[in-house]
Structures are given as C-alpha cells and as structure tokens.
Amino acid sequence: MVVAPVIFKTWIGGFVGPSYEVELIDGELTYRVFERGYDVHNTETFSPNDSDWRRFRETVDRIDLWSWAPVYNGESLPDATTWFIHLKMAAGEVTSTGINLYPPLFVDYMHAVRDLLGGRHFA
Numbered sequence: 001m002v003v004a005p006v007i008f009k010t011w012i013g014g015f016v017g018p019s020y021e022v023e024l025i026d027g028e029l030t031y032r033v034f035e036r037g038y039d040v041h042n043t044e045t046f047s048p049n050d051s052d053w054r055r056f057r058e059t060v061d062r063i064d065l066w067s068w069a070p071v072y073n074g075e076s077l078p079d080a081t082t083w084f085i086h087l088k089m090a091a092g093e094v095t096s097t098g099i100n101l102y103p104p105l106f107v108d109y110m111h112a113v114r115d116l117l118g119g120r121h122f123a
Contacts, residue, residue: 003050003053003054003057004024004027004048004050004053005024005053005087005088005089006088006089007024007086007087007088007093008022008023008024008029008086008087008088009021009022009023009024009084009085009086010022010023010083010084010085010086010087010113010122011082011083011084012081012082012083012084012110012122012123013034013081013082013083014079014080014081014082015036015037015038015079016036016079017034017035017036017037017038018033018034018035018036018041018121019033019034019038020032020033020034020121020122020123021034022113022116022117022122027047028045028046028047029045029046029047029048029116029117030043030044030045031043031044031045031046031117031120033121044117044120046116046117046118048116052115052116053116055112055115056112056113056115056116057089057091059108059109059111059112060087060089060091060109060112061091062105062108063104063105063108063109064105065085065087065094065096065109066091066092066094068085068094068096068103069096069103070095070096070097071096071097071098072096072097072098072099072101072102072103073098073099073100073101074098074099074100074101075099075100076099076100077100080099080100081099081100082097082098082099083097083098083102083106084096084097085097085109110122110123
C-alpha cells in the first residue's frame with residue numbers, strides 16, 4: 001500500500017523572512033529555508049518512512065485538511081505571512097493558500113510538517 005503523497009508542496013513565510021518550503025521530489029522531501037527577500041539560506045533533504053507518512057496522514061485527516069477552502073485572505077500588509085499547500089494522496093487532493101488568515105487547526109498542520117522534517121522549523 002502506497003503511503004506517501006503523490007504530490008506535496010507547502011510554503012510559509014514572507015518577504016521580510018524567514019520563509020520555509022517543503023517539496024516532495026522523487027520520493028524525498030526537499031526543505032528550503034529562505035532569508036529576507038526570498039534568498040535561499042539552506043537546503044536539506046529528508047526521507048520520511050511509511051510510519052512517518054501514516055502519522056502525517058492521520059493528522060491531515062483529523063484536521064480535515066481535505067475540506068480547507070482554496071483561499072484564506074486576511075489583511076495584506078508589507079510584512080504579511082503567506083502560506084500554500086498542495087497535497088495529493090490516495091484520500092484526495094487539496095490546494096489551499098492564504099495571506100494573514102488561517103483555517104482551523106493550521107498549527108497542527110505545521111507541527112505535522114515539522115515531524116516529517118525531523119523537527120526542523122516550519123512556521
């Protein structure tokens with residue numbers, strides 16, 4: 001049984017930095033940290049195992065990520081925090097994005113991403 005997503009790309013941050021991007025590429029997660037102005041500061045690769053992906057999927061299901069709205073727009077300020085998620089798994093597919101506004105349990109989602117990254121920062 002395939003546990004890992006087919007597509008997974010997520011982002012959080014803003015121009016004044018730092019920002020974080022996670023992307024599934026060829027079965028591995030590429031984690032990028034950007035400084036002010038979106039300059040790449042650091043890149044790491046992670047290989048979550050099936051157990052890691054199962055825990056992630058459990059969180060995604062529990063917070064009902066599948067029903068998140070396509071757009072959450074709050075006040076757009078020069079130092080706004082933007083975020084993006086595109087996830088496709090056997091359970092479904094969702095694309096959601098926002099500026100200074102978040103769906104319920106968004107913090108739980110960020111924690112689930114951190115767990116896939118061995119505790120690296122994603123907020």
